[in-house]
């Protein structure tokens with residue numbers, strides 16, 4: 001008898017949890033009721049490079065022996081990160097148009113960029129407008145971080161070994177070149193977005209934009225050397241749409 005009662009209790013609890021989950025799914029399916037503007041659709045896919053991948057540029061760190069010492073072997077540039085089957089890394093894939101006047105909360109956690117072995121990590125960072133950007137110098141040598149934006153306030157800060165600075169960008173910009181005035185080979189990019197629907201591809205070339213409201217969008221893929229590709233898409237409620245971007249070795253837009 002006691003056993004049957006507890007079974008019934010478990011069944012009731014299960015139904016309560018299930019109905020709670022349904023109501024959550026229901027609210028995210030209707031972006032007009034959702035103040036954060038997020039939805040339950042998704043956009044995923046892969047970026048590939050077709051043709052012979054350009055040779056890596058070798059970086060000479062001999063002007064600062066502490067930098068050279070941090071690497072066991074040769075250091076090469078991160079501009080062309082090509083994985084299996086032409087998968088292309090360090091590409092920023094993002095929604096460039098179609099979100100209307102939705103606004104999105106800025107994450108309270110900072111984005112972190114590290115200077116390690118006299119190389120920026122990640123080589124391509126993507127952050128939100130007004131999100132804190134923490135730049136960490138993990139080396140024993142002095143660095144400087146000097147982004148050169150076209151649409152934002154320029155900043156230029158010295159960073160003694162082991163120090164950290166915090167900064168931000170107020171406006172959307174894809175993407176801001178970043179230098180270190182001490183080490184001329186140190187180059188990276190920061191893409192700044194006013195919404196959360198962006199991704200930077202890794203060596204597998206894949207991207208996955210979640211919680212996208214259904215709608216019609218312009219989607220772009222940006223690469224520092226190969227330029228920008230554009231596609232128009234439509235996603236319906238609950239849909240996980242798959243698209244690919246293919247940059248070609250010939251006739252490519254070099255920026």
Ligand SMILES: [Cu+2]
Nearest residue numbers: 143180182183
């Ligand atoms: Cu440096």
